[in-house]
Amino acid sequence: MRARVNKALSALIVGLMLASGLPAAAQGDAAPATKTLRYAFLIAETGFDPAQITDLYSRTVASGIFEAPLQFEYLARPFRMKPATAAEMPEISPDFKTFTFKIKPGIYFSDDPAFKGRKRELVAADYIYSLKRHYDPQWKSGNLYILESAKILGLSELRKELMAAKKPFDYDREVEGLKLIDRYTFQIKLGEPTPRFLYNFADGSFTGAVAREVVEMYGDKIMAHPVGTGAWRLADWRRSSRIVLEKNPNYRDEFYDEQVPDDAPAAIKAQVAQLKGRKLPMLDRVEISIIEEAQPRWLSFLNKQGDMLDQLPAEFATIAIPNNKLAPNLAKQGIQMVRYPRADVSVSYFGMENPVVGGYTPDKVALRRAISLAIDLDKEIRILRRGQAIPGQSVISPGAWGYESGFKSEMSDYDLERARALLDTFGYVDKDGDGWRDLPDGSPLLLTYHTQPDQVSRQSNELWRKNMDAIKIKIEFKTAKWPENLKSSRAGKLMMWGVGWSAGAPDGDTFLALGYGPNKGQANHARFDLPAFNGLYEKQRALPDGPERLQAMTEAKKLMVAYMPYKVHAHRTFTDMAHPWVKGYQRNIFMRDFWRFVDIDTAAQPKQQ
Known part of the structure; x- marks a missing residue:
């Protein structure tokens, strides 16, 4: 009886201390500080469903929540893959048509009401279901083109059959190309050789496992309810404003075992050595703000409101990294710099179905090439x-x-005289005497370029205007938020728009996919559809890496230059920065969820106000 009374009294004292704000364990160690990484996106997200998302920022968040069977090693150079949820690397048939995956037992989804209070284990059927979702018209998958181009046997046919019959997608219908072998094993069969198909299974934001009961519970609201097996769970989301991720309590035991490259800086080698053997993830929370304007984002980092800066705004490069070296005042503060080229291209596209700038006749090709020649890239x-x-x-x-450092084309040329000569030759002259060029039929020539309401876009618009003024072509700009432009672009409603495109794997196929006809409304924003290009794209896709494939890719690149559905501007170099209390940060351009491998020294971190 006395023991029970003492126990009850102790519980009462603890409760009173908690209520008064006093530490309950006055005699013991203080609770460890919460480790929170804070930084900002420069473009708003759209949502977090792998079957629907296509933008980089939504993909970044989703990559931390959902897991594909494979992953890229964080620090390995050259880049290489390793198992994630897979028990081992997949078995691949010699003809690159059959891929067999075995999943580790004992991996669990984060808790969710959809599971009705039970722990939900990841099984092979979840990957089959998740792949089928891309074929379900309900979700309008922007990545369906990747799977359809590989021709998973039976799935495209099932999709067409059900669409023609106006029936909902049948997830229980078996197809030859997706087979459940046992509880933890599934097999994919393709209609043609696809040597690099495996890269798709290192992207959790695309082929990550989604539980069927979660999708069925949330329906059309699934973009706001991501539930995966990854290291993170979505704790809070204020659309286009704030995203908070918390450590997933169900995440399995994974430990830091990264191998640092020999040429890595000594400071990084030391940090990696300190992190060896630590349980992942080492952070408790990731807080992501959306700050579209460059100056507030830069100042937020300088004022220590952010722990790291993802992509130093270019307008501050001369201040922060003069001559591409960290400024002395920043170096004195212990700020770390990570500089890297992303597998990335910045383009402006011409809507090939637009009556003004689209089309394949010589006069339309001449107009696009003249516009390209008038862009002063330097x-x-x-x-x-x-x-x-x-x-x-x-x-x-x-x-x-597929990138060739010695490849030179008209794409980068700046030549106003050639631009004017092309326009004159094909009838784009001033017919009404107002000083501006008209279309060959005499109607006004007006370009409409869609853009965003941020400072960088405004500066870009001004350069575009000056370039077009030089060849006497009128141009106007229509401004909308990036997600709105993306939606309109996929529907083929924009005449011209400037976008960036980043590869999810170290291969040029993803860039050539921008011009592949069947990808209209997905990767192919320009809606370019040229049979000769389509044939070359399909040829290179089926070939193993080697001279024959490179030749096909080169010929495809030349066709895109000649027809100019895209004006390629530049390949960007990025610089990230981190305060000294951030440990282990490096950039792997093919692994978006770097948070798993980063730690925070809370003793050195300023106290949050």
Whole structure:
């Protein structure tokens, strides 16, 4: 009886101390500080459902929540993959048509009401279901083109059959290309050789496992209810404003075991050595703000309101990294700099179905090529990008297989005389005497370029206006938020828009996919559809890496230059920064969820107000 009374009295004292704000364990160690990484996106997210998202920022968040069977090693250079939820690397048939995955037992989804209070284990059927979701018209998958181009046997046919019959997608219908072997094993069969198909299964934001009962519970609201097996769970989301991730309590035991490259800086080698053997993730929370304007984002970092800066705004490059070296005042504060080329291209596209700039006849091709020749890329890179880019010769970027450093094309040429001569030759002259060129039929020639309401976009618009003024072509700008432009672009409603495109794997296929006809409304924003290009794209996709594939890719690049559905501007170089209390940060351009491998020294971190 006395023991029970003492126990009850102790509980009462603890309760009173908690209520008064006093530490309950006055005699013991203080509770460890919460480790929170704070930084900002420069563009708003759209949501977090792998079957629906296509933008980089939503993908970044989703990559931390959902897991594909494979992952890229965080620090390995050259880039290489390793198992994530897979028990081992998949078995691949010699003809690159059959892929067999075995999943580790004992991996669990984060808790959610959809599971009705039970722990939900990841099984092979979850991957089959998640792949099928991309074929369900309900979700309008922007990545369906990747799977359809690989021709998973039976799935495209099932999709077409059910769409024709106006029936909902049948997830229980078995198809030859997706087979459940046992509880933890599934197999994919393709209709043609696809040597690099495996890269898709290192992207949790695309092929990550989604539980069927979660989708069925939340329905059309699934973008706001991501539930995965990854290291993180969505704790709070204020659309276009704030995203908070918390450590997933159900995440399995994974430990830091990264191998640092020999040429890594000594400071990084020391940090990696300190992190060896630590349980992942080491952070408790990730807080992401949306700060679209460059100056507030930069000041937020300088004022220590953010722990790291993702992509130093180009307009501050001369201040922060003069001559591409960390400024002395920042170095004295212990700020770390990570500089890297992303497998990335910056383009402006011409809507190929637009009556003004689209089409394949010589006069339309001449108009696009003249516009391209009037773009002063040197000035753009020097003024707008502050030297943090190189001129683009084709859509394929450095860091991707198929990029040729010696490849030179008209894409980067700046030649106003050639531009004017092309326009004159094909009848784009001033017919009404107002000083501006008209269309060959005499109707006004007016370009409409869609843009965003941020400072960088405004500066870009001004350069575009000056370039077009030089060849006497009128241009107007229509401004909308990036997600709105994306939606309109996929519907084929925009005449011209400037976008960036980043590869999810170290291969040039993802860039050539921008011009592949069947990808209209998905990767192919320009809606370019040229049979000769389509044939070359399909040929290179089926070939293993080697001279024959490279030749096909080169010929495809030349066709995109000749027809100019995209004006390639530049391949950008990025610089990230981190305060000294951030440990282990490096950039792997093919692994978005770097948070798993980062730690915070809370003793050195300023106290949050």
